[in-house]
Amino acid sequence: MATNTYKEPVKQNSKIETKRKQVSFFRFLEGYLSLGGVFEQGLPIRYIPHILFLTFLGIIYIGNIHYAEKNVRKMTRLKKEVDDLRADYTTTQSEYMQASKQSDVATKVSKFGLVESSTPPYKIIVKKEK
Known part of the structure; x- marks a missing residue:
């Protein structure tokens, strides 16, 4: 069976830690804005x-989003x-289409005393005079 061991702590001066300091944006920004930087004596006008x-x-931009x-x-x-x-x-x-059918119209107007015609309509032809 394996025995438990402790990890060795990372040293502050190791190469990995210095790479992290170089890569970090916020460390760069902190160094730029700290003493000797642009805002040493306050915000320039x-x-x-x-x-x-x-x-x-x-x-x-915020108003446009809203x-x-x-x-x-x-x-x-x-x-x-x-x-x-x-x-x-x-x-x-x-x-409306259902109500405009001939059978539905006939049942609705029957209470007014109107009945459906049993004879078909015929065409009236007028002869032209010469």
């Missing part, structure tokens, strides 16, 4: 217009409403 412009673009999501929700709601109206239209149209 020359960057304020750029920061305000980027802030303005960010606000426009507007697009609102329109998507509205389109979804309208699509459901159109589907319901289409179903109502189909139902109403089939009921």
